[in-house]
Amino acid sequence: MPLDNLLMKLRVRDEVSLAEEGALRDAISQVRDCPADRHLLREGQEPGASTLLLDGLVCRYRDLRNAERQITALHISGDFVDLHSFSLKSVDHNIMTLTPCRVATVPHARLLEITETRPHLTRLLWFLTNLDAAIQREWEVSLGRRSALARTAHIFCELRVRLSLIGQAAETGYKLKLTQIEISECIGLTAVHLNRTLRELRERGLMEFRRGEVTIMDLPALEELAEFRPAYLHLEHRPH
């Protein structure tokens, strides 16, 4: 079912009625597959539809002059990768797949209709925007003030929780088909230094990352090192 992961994610936080589920289903105009490393959107474009990620990993990033890029968000199954394009009209960054992906297209016209007729569902979509923003805030904190070691630990803690909500992570580990280069671009390190940092985490017996597989040896110690507080992921179930 294309909507499963999105619905799981939403239903952690609030009720979603069958009518709302139907409205979301009707909003999808098309489902397609997309290979890895393909742009879904580029800076300056004005898409007429938003993209819901059904499977795979997608990032949003910005390039700077010195040819480095900063990945500003990572998206997993069930995330609306550019819901904000409905609201902002133009996008101010690039969006690309990191693995082969399955994506659903949601025309802005149908989102508009939802905002005209379904206040509660609109608030849920708005909530998703706020959730993305909360995650971004936490990345700002990492980039600004956490050491390489804590920053690295933190992103793996965050992804563990986010993936566990859609049944794709356990306490002991999860699959994450990213390269060290890509992860380093998320956390503002060079790939070389990330590699050394991963070695340190491994040698300390906290976690391991090898060939797209995260193995967590000591979750409490890892979360403590990262100062990971999942409050920012807003896991509480509340009427919205």
Added chain:
Amino acid sequence: MPLDNLLMKLRVRDEVSLAEEGALRDAISQVRDCPADRHLLREGQEPGASTLLLDGLVCRYRDLRNAERQITALHISGDFVDLHSFSLKSVDHNIMTLTPCRVATVPHARLLEITETRPHLTRLLWFLTNLDAAIQREWEVSLGRRSALARTAHIFCELRVRLSLIGQAAETGYKLKLTQIEISECIGLTAVHLNRTLRELRERGLMEFRRGEVTIMDLPALEELAEFRPAYLHLEHRPH
């Protein structure tokens, strides 16, 4: 007029009808003054109202163990400092005034009513959330990949544009009643290093920051150094 700055900000991007203006006005339950360095909200609280900043400067921040803080957002007159609390229910960071402020309280019940009855106004509020998120993204880029010099230049470029939208900045400068310590907490530097960086900007003839006053000597060069592209501030006028 309490709403002037918010309306100016919105009307740069879209039409706001008189009825909508009235609805916003009716949403305000109270206006009050607040001294500098006062918390408006703390991590974990669940406020029943959002706060619209009418005058002054407010920041959002998170503290880490090592007693350092990262400021994740700066708000100026006309900004909803915690519109997201309506959507997220609990706040995951601290919000405090940096200067004496005048703030308006907007009960969540009235925001709820707006979402139930005014789709277009709801979309405008949602847009404000997305605008904040776009600014946060740009801060992530700065924190992750820009040098101290570019990062410093960038925040002054951004604030110049944001303040100019509400008539509080010129090409040549603006008032900004912040300390170097506070600015350094925004851009992930130490106050000492920011001070050296400001000296460098001054010696290069680009800009000066003294006693809460920004003087810009060479705006094009400053923006070039910062790689400042205002696209992320979404200044285009579009139907939402």
Added chain:
DNA sequence: CGGTTGCTTGATTCGCGTCAAATGCGGTGG
């Protein structure tokens, strides 16, 4: 199998942090 991409490690450099002290400045009270 050879080519390509990602991972790993070492040597070195450098940007920014840390520590410490001096200077400047606005506010307060006598």
Added chain:
DNA sequence: CCACCGCATTTGACGCGAATCAAGCAACCG
């Protein structure tokens, strides 16, 4: 109006964490 206090700013000396440069290795893929 001046003396003093506390905080912000400025500067210097020094150290460290992460970047850079470079080379070798492992894994995958046609």
